[in-house]
Amino acid sequence: MKILVLMKQVANKDAILRINKDFTWIEEADLSFEVNESDGYALEESLRIKEKVGGEVVVVSMGPQRAKSVIKDALARGADRAIHVVGDKVVHLSPFAAASVLAEAIRDENADLVMTGLQSDDYGYAQTGVILAEILGLPHATIVIEIDASGDQLRVKRELESGWYQWYTMPKPALLTIQSGISQIRYATLKGIMAAKKKEIKEVTPNAETVGKPSHQRIEKIYLPQKSKQTQFLGNGDAKKGAIELAEKLRTEARVI
């Protein structure tokens, strides 16, 4: 089975974000990056399927040269080769444009399965996978937490809201978006890191026309969230003092003790 895994590089979860001077994005200088969390689980599932049924895992990442670190890490964990859609602008594409560029990059691979995380940790659109499936004419399932790829058809378990689940069966090829936390992600071994150096990374330049298509949504400005509540900060940086003040407030103000 040939599996394509779409992985995005995003700002590190713990990074302090600074807004750029145009208020349209964050300052990327000095920022640390990591793989988008749910994409990491998509890779893990791909590798597990390959181990069970055989085949090939191809990593696909779109972004500037810095995205190579995500690609190399995925190759070190066991992916067989990679496609890097290189560009600076592609990071900021609308979900439809991003899916259009990705579709052009992977269509000829004719994968049996395309997997990606359920949403990115930066823009958080949570749509690119579904739109890509539509463009490629593939059936899809979102928020997938278990995959049985052993039969002719795929059987996948989807998470619904409030503790409900549902199994779906669908033909291959198909596209799945994967929920975070569904398995333990493997680490890259030293052997894997060495082997990765010999693996192919194909660079693809996106079609300028596709990238340049008019966007249907534009960010006017970004800013720190407005507070919905006035928070009383206690202890002034001293956690122990804060705890003492808190106990008193919970008794006298909130009256919950």
Added chain:
Amino acid sequence: MGILVFIEHKSGVLNRTSLEAIAAAQKLGGDIGQKVSAVVLGAPSLANEIAAYDLEKVISAKNEKLKEYTPDAYADALEKVIRATTPEYVIMSHTYQARDFAPKVAARFAKGLIGDCIRMNVEGEKRVFTRRIFLGKLDADVVSEGEPPTFVTFQSGAFRGDQARKGSTAQIEEKPVDVGEARMKPEAPFQEAKQAVDLSKADIIIAVGRGIKSKDNLALAQKLAEAIGGDLAASRPICDAEWLPIDRQIGSSGQTVAPKLYIAIGISGAIQHLVGMKNSQTIVAINKDPEAPIFDIADYGIVGDLFEAVPVLTEEIKKLKG
């Protein structure tokens, strides 16, 4: 012209977040002077219920294949209704179902959704939709560009369902729609195990997140819960790591709670967690990161090391209760 609001249901039973979508659509309609219609797929009896709201009409789309939800059938049906009614806006709640099929519909109009919005603001001709980015750390004001329809989904809680306005009975338009063969075949939805713990009835909840660092450290939170008379709960990563069972999970994929007191320990406050607890009466957050989104909704905050704060808080509460 006009606004189309999508009504979600499970086997004909209304998903109540759709009332929030009606409230949002009515607000937008009032602001821009356009009429609101609703669309129900494959549930004629629900169409009658929805007709009680202040709407231009309720479109009840009919096809045998809409009896159970599949993204293929739903996308076909909603696309047909949109093409027939040519709305300027399509409004939905940002549910798991909307996430599953709405981008597919939008793609057929060569666009995506302005998704998971928390606010909207109409200033003359300009309509601004605000959504959270970077896991809730920043807000983005987004405007729509290009040809209608514009697809907007709202986060649960962005509007209040009880503010959906009732009106004189709306006209129901029964609309047979062509739907292709759905490629995905659903089995019956199920719950993993009967939920042993019903946190929705708890008065006090002590919830832990990633910041607790190890399973052994849960004892700290457990002691606080015992001292204060509360129940222990957690954010998703803790249950994923199996440090606590899934029936202790708060958030969109776990339980929704509104206790008198919610103490969030080492929880940064991703949107998926906040939707499950933001209606708590008093919210306390203890976190080392002063920028953590949990502080946006907290009444009391301690910025600092939870391993210092929690044992002291436990002792103080014992004293006060003693």
